[in-house]
Amino acid sequence: MAPANQRHTIFLTPEEDRRLRKTFKDRLQKCRDLTGQPRVPTDPKTLSSQVIQADLLSDMGQTGRSDAVVAFPVGNPYPPCIVSLQDLQPIELADLLVDTHHRGRMLTVRRVSPVVKLQAYSWTVVQKIPSGETERLEMSLHKSKHGHDILESGNIFQIKEPYFTISDQGEPTLRIDHPSDIAIRKDTIPTERPFEVGDSTATIPDTQTPALPTKTPKEWKEEGNAALKQKDLLLAHSNYTQGIQLVTTDGTPKEDSTFDLFRNRAHVNLALNRLDEAKADALSALTNLGDDRHKELDSKSYSRAGIAAYNLGSFQEAKQFFEEQLKLSPNDKEATIRLKQAEKRLKEQETGSYDLKKIKASLLMGHRPVDAATFTRNVKIKDSPGRGRGLYVTCAIKAGDIVMAEKPFCVVWGHEAQALTAMTYDTRHDRIRVFPAGLAKSIVQKLSDNPSQVEKIMDLYGDYRGLDKQLIIRDSGPVIDTFQIHDIVARNAFGPGPAYTGRHQGEQGDSNASAGLWVMAAYINHSCIPNAKLEYIGDLMLIRATRSISANEEIFHSYEGSNDFDARSAALMNTWGFTCDCKLCEAEKADSPDVRKKRGELEKEADAFVQGETASGARRMVILKAKRLEKSIQETYDGERYKGLPRTALVSIQKWIAEASTR
Structure with missing residues (x-):
């Protein structure tokens, strides 16, 4: 387990505390009372009024204060669907039961209203074709993808194993908590047409994909290039993918034009931080032809593969790719610089020797994140009696020396747009906690984009084990259990304080505290008599020995620094769920x-x-x-x-x- 050191404290008055608990408990009781009962059709006029009013208030900026702290309940997790769309049986709105997960079923609906976007969730109105019945559809915290609201990305939704329940606001709703539980496609009917109550004019069968105009791979590439020029990365990625699908079978190139499409999509994937796919695309773009033109193109492909591997922390692999690039382009200065950077990272990884003055100077110049490697050679994960797993040193460490240094898997600084601190009410323990919701959202996005990282994150401790650490791919994407991520973040996140961004510290407040996940450091257990302490240089975490540590001794640091025994004990129990026995x-x-x-x-x-x-x-x-x-x-x-x-x-x-x- 790990600490959220320097975390913000959000104080609730007794009245606010009681109100939050009552609101969430009342909703939970209502769900229990109605579980398994048939869905009562929602009045379309009521839905129409609600969405129009909410959309108007949203446009006017009246959905809530920008500094208000979001609150939502947790503690009733359920697993995401792990069945492919083709193996699910259709279901009608009329067949839905209240507070029920309709396992083995799939619901196809069309969006017929604008999307109401709030901090903790988004919602819209959907319609079943051809019956014309309407219902509310809500996506919870994980409602966006690369800054775009998921419900706005299309208007035909296939909802896997639909969950029909009561919203936190007391409204009957279809609710989606796992992004992998919704598949989206675009209809030829305009998405943002006026919301017409009872409209059932669409004639597209549920199982039929709207016909798309036939295009050549070259045309898809040109449309992708145009989208890229307009900085619409998701559209560019979609266009390149359409072109690739026309000329490949099981990922095997069938035409020369495929190489260009893969190379261009690798560039887009780097921009989207989809590093797994960027590396795979770059390698698929290699022609291995010996003429000058193809050598230049292959050099570019090796560069993109190297950058992807470097950003994944695979420095040995990055070094090999940059070496291959230099064989094809010996005079490429940028490749030479990148090769030297990879070699420096490998040295840091091996020795734990860092030029800290240079790193600090780079932060003063506004360069972030820190360009450094993780050093964990002197530590290993072992069972810790009474504490689950812990981190142990493999050799003697002197006081003041670096035990380990680590770059984060993911960090969200308080001044960044994705920062969001929330209050959560955990129904399992009847506790209200501060939670870095923005970090959880970013981790889900990063894992969805880079499935190679799933196992090491899901192996961290959390109260709810969900899918455990197995990687499941369904319908061309990884299945990420967002409830499991919540519990992992709740128990393992660190609060590094504000980022130093050059002339001033990054701004943060109660609703946007900085938070990050450093995976190896998360295994370090707590003690009020620690033998190590944390330091941050930008996003590089250093663990230093505060006294001499013997070989095979467990590393401890303090999660809670209060000298008041009662306050410290309460904080450890409330935030991390244990009683310290040091x-x-x-x-x-x-x-x-x-x-x-x-x-x-x-x-x-x-x-x-x-x-x-x-x-x-x-x-x-x-x-x-x-x-x-x-x-x-x-x-x-x-x-x-x-x-x-x-x-x-x-x-x-x-x-x-x-x-x-x-x-």
Whole structure:
């Protein structure tokens, strides 16, 4: 498990706390009461009124304050559909049951209204063809793809194993939590036509795909190039894919024009951060022909394969691709630079030796993320008695040395558009928590785009295991269990604080705190007496030993830095779900509540003293006052019980006395 250090605290008044709990509990009870009952058809006029009003308020910016904190319930997970569309049986709206997952079934509907877009979800009105029945369709948190709302990307929806339930607002709705549970295609009928109540004029059968005009691979390539010029990456990708499908069978090129389509799509995939596909496309674009023209094109393909491998952290593979590029283009300066960068990353990966001054200088110049490799050679994952798994050193580490360094799998800084901090009510534990929802969304997107990374992320600890760590591909894409991602993020995310972006720290507030997932560091367990600490240089996390660590010793750092035993214990239980049993906690637990209260009051007095008095040049009487305060705090500690343990309440005052005495 891992800490969200430096996380923002969002305070709720008792009234707000009760209101949130009541809202979500009432919805849960309503669902229980109605489970399995037949769906009652929704009045089309009511739906029409709701969507028009909500869309109008959205346009006017009145759907909520930009600084408002989003709140939603969690704790009722269900797995995504792992059945292919072709193996699902159709179902009608009229056959839906309330709060039921219709396993083995598939619902085809058409969007007939604008999409209402809110922070935590989007919704629209859909219609069943040819019956004309309408219903509300909602996509939860994971509602967008590369900045585009999924419900706006088409107007014919095939919903896999549809879940019909009651929304958080109390409305009957079709709800989609897993992006892989919806397949979308575009109809020839305009998507944004006016919402007409009871309209059933479409004649497209559910199982028939609208006919598309026949185009040649060259035309698809030209349309892809045009879309790329307009910076519409998703459309460019779609056009290149259409062209590739015309000239390949099972991915095997059948015409020379395929090489251009693969090469161009590799470029788009790099821009979309679809690194797995970018590398595969670049390699598929290789012609291996010896004339100058094809050598130049193959050089470009090797470059794109190398960049994809580099960004995936596969530096040895990237080095090989850049070497192949230089064989074809010996005078390519950019390839030479990239090869040297790959070699430097390999050295960092092997030795853990970093030019930290240069890295910090690059941050001052606004370069981010940090260009560095992950160093984990001196650590390994092992079972930790009573804690699940933990991280252990494989050799002795001196105090102050780097134990490991890691680049994040994913990080979202507070000043970025995708940053979103939410409040969640977990029905499993009746707890309200702060949750980095923007990070969870970004991780789902990254895994959907790069399925090679699924196993290492899904192997992290979470309360809900979902699909475990297996990679499942259905209908040309990976199946990602978003509830499993939620629990992994809740237990393993780190809060690195604001990003340094050059002249100033990145802005963040209650609703947009920075958060990231560093995979290996997530295995480090907590102790209130840690032997390591975290440092951040941009998005590079350094784990340093705070004392000498013996070979095969487990690494610990502190998830919660409060000196107040009761506050620290509550935070560890509420956020990470465990009670710490370290020796310091055992000693503090044995203290009476009155002793802990007195110690806390004295510590606050000591902190106020330190802030109000300058150690340099302090008068003798002031120093004596500090020593009396130190003595009072010491008396709250039982000498035998605290033998060899840190006395954290004394840290600030003892540091002040040492500095004053020296001067």
